[in-house]
Amino acid sequence: MSEPQLLEVRSFADEPCLRADAARNRAKLLEAAARLIAEHGVAGVTMEAVAAAAQVGKGTVFRRFGDRTGLLMALLDHSAQTLQADFLGGPPPLGPGAPPVERLRAFGVAVLYRHAEQLDLQLAAQPEPTRRFAHSALQALRTHVMVLLRQILPDADCELLSQTLMAYLDPALIHHLTRQCGMPMERLEAGWIDLVDRVTGTQLPR
Amino acid sequence: MSEPQLLEVRSFADEPCLRADAARNRAKLLEAAARLIAEHGVAGVTMEAVAAAAQVGKGTVFRRFGDRTGLLMALLDHSAQTLQADFLGGPPPLGPGAPPVERLRAFGVAVLYRHAEQLDLQLAAQPEPTRRFAHSALQALRTHVMVLLRQILPDADCELLSQTLMAYLDPALIHHLTRQCGMPMERLEAGWIDLVDRVTGTQLPR
DNA sequence: TTACGATCCGGACCGAGGTCCGTTTAAAAG
DNA sequence: CTTTTAAACGGACCTCGGTCCGGATCGTAA
Structure with a gap:
């Protein structure tokens, strides 16, 4: 069994090797949070x-995760790393091998559906406006788009x-369009393809 | 003196004719809020x-404005209506008369600078993620973009x-790009023009 | 094994947003 | 001018995120 990805896909969070008890509590907290979500949303x-x-004491939660957003982000971290591994080292069209435009299209669709699946959590994990674009999870995705x-x-x-392309994938926007405007995901998906084509000038002959 | 704009530019908020004391308190509250901003940010x-x-009692503030966001939005309301009047009934290229693409370009630049001027307030007035796109102030702007x-x-x-175009004008994004990434407004402005051209296929010959 | 310092823990405490409900008051009806 | 009622008022109260610091624990070095 070799490492599935050779590229650096480490978590964005701090992990300067926690003390044993701290690591244990961290795990307990994440598990507890997941259980609470399952039970009460x-x-x-x-x-x-x-x-x-x-x-565990309340202070412990804050020391480990900083704030509520940090805790929620940590819950999303695993899925985020999986996605990252997929488009950095996975098979085409998401991963390397396919032409950039196709990778871009595939990327958007993947993110779109991932966000849609975890909508509630993604929305709740949204930090306050001043930090929305600074968060490293988002940065990683945006950087990939930029490279492509x-x-x-x-x-x-x-x-x-x-930035513009990433904005289209904003969980809050997805929420608005699907749940408040009633659009089906297929339309959002088509919208992404269309947007990529327009921005890159890869217009299909009309 | 005729009405400067004949189009419906009424406030988005509720105003089913407040009671005299309520109206008075509303004004006092807005004035107080503005003063507090001037003094303590x-x-x-x-x-x-x-x-x-x-x-005034605390409950009064909440009944009038719903929540903190509502109060802050109310502070922005006047400027929002001015802008709206400008692009609905003002002189070209913002108002009617110019070709749609030029109006779109002018619109984005206008919004960009308006948001930049009021950045702190715009950021603070940002509602929670689930309501970000539902707010009528934003809707009005987006509808105009859509019509064009x-x-x-x-x-x-x-x-x-x-939606994509509006996302580019998001105050949080402007804040990130200008204050956290250090980009000059001129670049954002050029970015808007470029984006409009790409999306509308009005590409300048390269 | 013991001693020590860095790290972590816990829960009291604080501030701010938001709710509730008994009381007051504007203003329309008689 | 009185009555009546819907609306507005005020501030006590609750919840929850976030801070703080004395005390407990882990890991290490002697």
Whole structure:
């Protein structure tokens, strides 16, 4: 069994090798949080409730995860790393091997459905506006988009364009369009393809 | 003196004719909030502080504005209506008269700078993720973009495209790019023009 | 094994948003 | 001018995120 991915896919969070008890509590807390979500939904994930469910002091939760957002992000971390591994080292069209435009299309669709599956958690994990774009999970995704874009449009402002593309995949937007406007996911998916084509100038002949 | 705009530009908020005392208190509260911002920044705008500064009970603030976001939005309301009047009935290229693509370009630039001016307040007024896209102030802007887009691209999914374009103008994104990444506004402005051109296929000959 | 310092733990404490309900008051009806 | 009622008022109260610090624990080095 060799490592499935050779590329650096480490977690964004801090892990300077926790003390034994700290690591144990961390695991207990994540498990407790997951259980609370399963039982009472994301709204039931109160810092005190998590602490109680994990039989741990409240302060412990905050020291480990910083704040509520941090805890929720940690719950999403595993899935985030899986996705990252997929588009960094997995099979095409997501992974390397396919032409950049196709990778971009596949990437968006993958993120779209991943976010849709975890919508409630993704929404709750959304940090306050000032930090929304600073979070490393998002940064990683955006950087990947930017790299792909640069291969397609070497002369464009790919930093800005990548922000625009990522904005389309914002969980809050997905929530609004699917749950408040009633759009089916297929339409969002088509919208992504269309957007990629327009931005990259890969317009299908009309 | 005739009404400057004939189009419906009424506030999005509730105003089923308040009772005299209610209207008076509403004004006192807005004034107090503005003063608090001037003195202690947006962070100083605490619901209790506003209530106290306006010599009013805390419950009054909540009944009038619903929540903190509502109060902050109300502070932005006047500027929002001005902008709306400008692009609905003002002079070109923002208002009617110019070709749709130019109106779109002008619109984005106008919103960009308006948001940049009021960044702190805009950020603080940002509602929780589930309501971010539902708010009527945003809806009004997006609808306008959509109308313009439809004139340019009658066969495209303008609802989705307009969301994408609006996302570029998100105050949180502007904050990130200018204050955290250090980009000058000129670059964001150029980015908007570029984005509009790509999306509408109005690519300048390269 | 013991001693020690860094790290972690726990839960009291605080501030702020939001709710509730008994009381007051504007303003329309008689 | 009185009555009446829907609306507005006020502030006590609750919840929850986040902070703090004295005390317990782990890991290490002697």
